[in-house]
Amino acid sequence: MxxxxxxxxxxxxxxxxxxxxxxATRPWVGGPxxxxxxxxxxxxxxxxxxxxxxxxxxxxxxxxxxxxxRPEDLLISHISINFDRTGFxxxxxxxxxxxxxxxxxxxxxxxxxxxxxxxxxxATDPVQMETNASEVAGxxxxxxxxxxxxxxx
Amino acid sequence: xxxxxxxxxxxxxxxxxxxxIRPQTENTRPPRALWVPFELGRPFGPPxxxxxxxxxxxxxxxxxxxxxxxxxxxxxPDDDPRSRPDPAxxxxxxxxEADGPxxxxxxxxxxxxxxxxxxxxxxxxRHGYSTIGLSGFSPAEGGRYIAGxxxxxxxxxxxxxxxxxxxxRFAIDDLKAYYLEAASGTGGKPSSRQLGDWxxxxxxxxAGLHALRAMYQGSDDDRLKLIAxxxxxxxxxxxxxx
Numbered sequence: 001m002x003x004x005x006x007x008x009x010x011x012x013x014x015x016x017x018x019x020x021x022x023x024a025t026r027p028w029v030g031g032p033x034x035x036x037x038x039x040x041x042x043x044x045x046x047x048x049x050x051x052x053x054x055x056x057x058x059x060x061x062x063x064x065x066x067x068x069x070r071p072e073d074l075l076i077s078h079i080s081i082n083f084d085r086t087g088f089x090x091x092x093x094x095x096x097x098x099x100x101x102x103x104x105x106x107x108x109x110x111x112x113x114x115x116x117x118x119x120x121x122x123a124t125d126p127v128q129m130e131t132n133a134s135e136v137a138g139x140x141x142x143x144x145x146x147x148x149x150x151x152x153x
Numbered sequence: 154x155x156x157x158x159x160x161x162x163x164x165x166x167x168x169x170x171x172x173x174i175r176p177q178t179e180n181t182r183p184p185r186a187l188w189v190p191f192e193l194g195r196p197f198g199p200p201x202x203x204x205x206x207x208x209x210x211x212x213x214x215x216x217x218x219x220x221x222x223x224x225x226x227x228x229x230p231d232d233d234p235r236s237r238p239d240p241a242x243x244x245x246x247x248x249x250e251a252d253g254p255x256x257x258x259x260x261x262x263x264x265x266x267x268x269x270x271x272x273x274x275x276x277x278x279r280h281g282y283s284t285i286g287l288s289g290f291s292p293a294e295g296g297r298y299i300a301g302x303x304x305x306x307x308x309x310x311x312x313x314x315x316x317x318x319x320x321x322r323f324a325i326d327d328l329k330a331y332y333l334e335a336a337s338g339t340g341g342k343p344s345s346r347q348l349g350d351w352x353x354x355x356x357x358x359x360a361g362l363h364a365l366r367a368m369y370q371g372s373d374d375d376r377l378k379l380i381a382x383x384x385x386x387x388x389x390x391x392x393x394x395x
């Protein structure tokens with residue numbers, strides 16, 4: 001088990017006290033039963049496809065990851081080195097659970113898996129990402145997606 | 154990144170976040186989040202355990218069916234079984250003296266990389282891939298590039314569009330991936346801490362990264378200073394110099 005109390009005190013304090021956006025609204029979108037939902041992954045792990053331009057700093061843009069991407073073609077370019085990468089090395093589902101989404105779709109627990117998934121670089125100031133997040137929302141709608149799972153690292 | 158959930162939801166896409174740092178999620182107050190007690194970097198828990206990962210994923214997705222928000226923050230009850238050490242795991246190389254002046258570490262780095270070739274080949278055989286690839290270097294080329302920095306040569310970047318310090322950052326990421334994949338290629342189910350203990354305390358590479366940090370974190374070149382300070386040695390290892 002790893003909790004903040006297991007991290008070096010300075011790191012834990014920095015993470016716990018990281019300034020977060022203070023949103024004025026509390027949006028809440030409902031939807032149909034899970035068994036009919038189309039689900040996409042929107043990661044903040046700084047994922048890029050092999051050969052793509054990696055995230056270089058606190059970039060606010062994003063990368064699109066088609067569902068036919070293979071594990072050997074997905075890399076982490078997140079700027080933080082303070083998280084484990086060996087889990088991802090061994091099994092991408094630890095960070096990018098595409099195979100697990102496919103399992104759930106096959107079992108009829110979710111409706112379907114999106115054609116395209118997305119990744120941001122999570123150390124970026126979230127406020128800077130707003131425009132790009134809206135753009136991703138538009139692309140998700142075009143894909144018929146009505147649910148997003150948002151894994152960090 | 155709970156804030157993304159807010160933005161997506163504002164645009165009409167229902168979302169549920171995985172939370173690794175509960176205080177951040179409590180502050181951001183996303184529409185829905187499942188906090189998991191796993192180490193940073195493992196939002197769905199143990200590698201190679203599909204049933205466990207699926208339980209976590211489904212617990213998160215089930216929050217989409219609740220109507221008692223916003224804000225919904227639930228806790229996942231299961232600990233990651235792979236956070237425990239595997240006493241049967243053995244490193245791919247015996248631990249070596251992880252200390253010495255940068256020049257000596259530079260000399261030791263390249264043969265050490267070569268000596269891990271078989272272990273890394275076993276990794277590739279087992280998994281069919283490698284996560285090395287950000288720098289564009291082979292492990293040997295990356296080793297030479299990093300050794301150049303250890304010798305104080307400030308080698309130029311051979312990659313168009315990548316400054317020398319940026320390429321150093323990616324070469325370091327790839328070096329760690331190579332060593333840690335090779336270390337996992339020996340079999341067993343080592344915890345990340347076991348792998349990290351070996352890398353940081355028992356290899357010339359780990360010692361070399363400590364040395365790079367010490368050499369360049371006071372550099373006049375702001376980019377190099379940033380790379381040395383933030384991209385060589387993780388915070389959890391900075392107080393354990395080799």
